[in-house]
Amino acid sequence: xxxxxxxxxxxxxxxxxxxxxxxxxxxxxxxxxxxxxxxxxxxxxxxxxxxxxxxxxxxxxxxxxxxxxxxxxxxxxxxxxxxxxxxxxxxxxxxxxxxxxxxxxxxxxxxxxxxxxxxxxxxxxxxxxxxxxxxxxxxxxxxxxxxxxxxxxxxxxxxxxxxxxxxxxxxxxxxxxxxxxxxxxxxxxxxxxxxxxxxxxxxxxxxxxxxxxxxxxxxxxxxxxxxxxxxxxxxxxxxxxxxxxxxxxxxxxxxxxxxxxxxxxxxxxxxxxxxxxxxxxxxxxxxxxxxxxxxxxxxxxxxx
Numbered sequence: 001x002x003x004x005x006x007x008x009x010x011x012x013x014x015x016x017x018x019x020x021x022x023x024x025x026x027x028x029x030x031x032x033x034x035x036x037x038x039x040x041x042x043x044x045x046x047x048x049x050x051x052x053x054x055x056x057x058x059x060x061x062x063x064x065x066x067x068x069x070x071x072x073x074x075x076x077x078x079x080x081x082x083x084x085x086x087x088x089x090x091x092x093x094x095x096x097x098x099x100x101x102x103x104x105x106x107x108x109x110x111x112x113x114x115x116x117x118x119x120x121x122x123x124x125x126x127x128x129x130x131x132x133x134x135x136x137x138x139x140x141x142x143x144x145x146x147x148x149x150x151x152x153x154x155x156x157x158x159x160x161x162x163x164x165x166x167x168x169x170x171x172x173x174x175x176x177x178x179x180x181x182x183x184x185x186x187x188x189x190x191x192x193x194x195x196x197x198x199x200x201x202x203x204x205x206x207x208x209x210x211x212x213x214x215x216x217x218x219x220x221x222x223x224x225x226x227x228x229x230x231x232x233x234x235x236x237x238x239x240x241x242x243x244x245x246x247x248x249x250x251x252x253x254x255x256x257x258x259x260x261x262x263x264x265x266x267x268x269x270x271x272x273x274x275x276x277x278x279x280x281x282x283x284x285x286x287x288x289x290x291x292x293x294x295x296x297x298x299x300x301x302x303x304x
Contacts, residue, residue: 001277004069011064018057022050052295055288062285072277082184084139086125086174087112090192092165094224095155097193100249104223107249108191109150115256116143123184125177128153129170130162139181167196167232168207171218179214186216187241189259190232193224204231208238217241219259223252 003009089112095105102110116124126137126146136153137145155162171188178186188211199207211218220236220243222228228243236243246252 002071008068015057015061022053055292059288066281070277071274074273074275083122084181084184085187088127088170088174088190091128091155091158092130093163094193104193111252111256118260127174131164133170133173165194165196166198168198188218190220195229199231204234208235211239
């Protein structure tokens with residue numbers, strides 16, 4: 001235990017001197033109403049009286065300790081290790097294709113909104129892309145913006161210059177967002193239904209290397225028929241993620257549940273903080289005060 005004002009502890013000298021006086025002073029004389037009286041020694045009574053007289057100095061000592069501001073270390077608490085998750089959603093024209101009673105875009109956004117409930121406490125960002133990139137929601141713990149996003153960025157409503165698919169450009173844009181966050185893990189969840197010409201040649205390897213160097217894991221959800229494009233598979237594997245190809249809405253939900261299992265939330269111990277440690281001293285002072293009041297009815301020195 002430590003104290004916020006250790007200099008105040010010098011005041012403990014006073015109660016120590018009082019205790020020394022109580023226990024070292026000579027036997028107390030009692031005036032008797034007759035001459036030549038002999039009083040026998042009462043060692044037990046003297047000790048009891050000294051103990052009773054020691055209570056006020058002890059109360060003073062506790063008061064000095066309280067004024068010194070006792071501090072103690074709080075119990076370390078476990079907290080979630082933050083994960084910064086950037087959703088990268090394709091809004092090219094092909095995302096309007098039918099998917100489980102809606103469009104691929106509708107299914108993707110519905111699954112993303114459910115995924116948010118799995119990861120309470122993480123930071124989420126939302127990026128839409130086609131031929132260009134638009135960061136719609138910055139990294140935030142407030143997911144209300146995600147709930148409102150689907151109607152505004154439907155593929156049917158976006159300008160013509162968003163009609164293509166440039167996954168490489170979108171991943172690098174998401175990387176810029178994530179590297180601005182120094183704390184926590186970093187993850188990109190790519191949702192797309194097409195191939196990207198800007199991942200041809202060595203571009204995919206170069207992008208994967210940059211993402212891996214920045215500790216960014218990429219998961220890809222290919223929401224279309226056919227195989228997941230090879231460059232996308234390579235990027236997910238090189239960064240430590242995985243690619244998925246759900247064929248229907250239940251499978252899409254299962255994919256996000258699987259991602260949640262693979263990127264499990266870690267608990268870390270926070271550094272214990274110093275907090276006020278008055279409680280034991282207050283309890284002790286209250287007990288001593290109550291004892292002192294009781295002793296006044298039975299044990300107190302009266303020299304007359």
